[in-house]
Amino acid sequence: MAQFTPSGKSGDLKQEDNKKTSELVVCLGELLIDFVPTVGGVSLAEAPAFKKAPGGAPANVAVGISRLGGSSAFIGKVGKDEFGYMLSDILKQNFVDTSGVQFDSDARTALAFVTLRADGEREFLFFRNPSADMLLRESEIDKNLIQKAKIFHYGSTSLIHEPCKSAHLAAMRIAKDSGCILSYDPNLRLALWPSAEAAHKGIMSVWNKADIIKINEEEITFLTGGDDPNDDNKFKGRVAGVKVNPIDTTGAGDAFVSGILYSISIASDQSIFQEEGELRIALRFANICGAITVTERGAIPALPNREAVAQFMLEATTL
Numbered sequence: 232m233a234q235f236t237p238s239g240k241s242g243d244l245k246q247e248d249n250k251k252t253s254e255l256v257v258c259l260g261e262l263l264i265d266f267v268p269t270v271g272g273v274s275l276a277e278a279p280a281f282k283k284a285p286g287g288a289p290a291n292v293a294v295g296i297s298r299l300g301g302s303s304a305f306i307g308k309v310g311k312d313e314f315g316y317m318l319s320d321i322l323k324q325n326f327v328d329t330s331g332v333q334f335d336s337d338a339r340t341a342l343a344f345v346t347l348r349a350d351g352e353r354e355f356l357f358f359r360n361p362s363a364d365m366l367l368r369e370s371e372i373d374k375n376l377i378q379k380a381k382i383f384h385y386g387s388t389s390l391i392h393e394p395c396k397s398a399h400l401a402a403m404r405i406a407k408d409s410g411c412i413l414s415y416d417p418n419l420r421l422a423l424w425p426s427a428e429a430a431h432k433g434i435m436s437v438w439n440k441a442d443i444i445k446i447n448e449e450e451i452t453f454l455t456g457g458d459d460p461n462d463d464n465k466f467k468g469r470v471a472g473v474k475v476n477p478i479d480t481t482g483a484g485d486a487f488v489s490g491i492l493y494s495i496s497i498a499s500d501q502s503i504f505q506e507e508g509e510l511r512i513a514l515r516f517a518n519i520c521g522a523i524t525v526t527e528r529g530a531i532p533a534l535p536n537r538e539a540v541a542q543f544m545l546e547a548t549t550l
Contacts, residue, residue, distance in 0.1 A: 254496045256296050257380040259306040259402050260289030260389045261364040262318050263341035267479055267528050272349040275356055281344065284529030285321045288386050288418050291482050294325045295489025295534045301496050304376055306331035308367040310340035315363065321531065331373040335363040347480055355422055365392045369401045377405045381496055384414040387434045391423055403440060415441035416488055419450045445488050468507065470514040473522035482530025483521040490517030519543050
């Protein structure tokens, strides 16, 4: 389950808080190759073969927004290798602005093997030693690109290692100073952090700066220790998920984020944060984006376009 928090701890967003007419969403973080099993319900060790798929949560969101008809850009670093060139080309093919993409000749593009086992547990195996995305430097951040954005979206993976951590924090400062809406997906991947304590501290270090936070039940439990995640929200509710026959859950949360950020980016004002009806429509739209994505393998290959979401909604209303 993905939960959407319309105001983190940085104060409620109000219409007058953001005067930007731009619809651009800039995403910062990792861009990598996901290897997913060609059959479902098996462990990584049991998988007979793997399918190569472009991935990386912030990059998935950038593509998802563009597929829906929005405007997006990606900031990050890949290796100066065949995988890196391939990933950059895929972003371009999906009309994502890649002017913020850097290539590193001394590090490889990150790889990740991911599967959903029969017991429902996800399994990850990362190859980052270090990978190029970890080596993004503050001097390589495209300041002008961020300043043009309406929304700046990021995760926590880029907070784990230097120099990427400093680059990430600098980009957040630029975005905040430029009047961007800050969108945060903690995207907990404990295997990448030195320890659970480091993960908790790192993820929470930027929590109060976000305007929007997407979080799932596992992350809520990890970060709050079981406390009520809604006890500090004045505006709360629930929009039911959409039932489908899942094949691969990789990228479902990213598709959800794409849907909600797309809706916010095209809105003429920020009344969506105060009007329950508008927010429910946007969340239903985002839920459908996530549902469609799990019916195919891989993250970016499965992200829906606006026509697919509209068709899904039409079919749902005629059942």
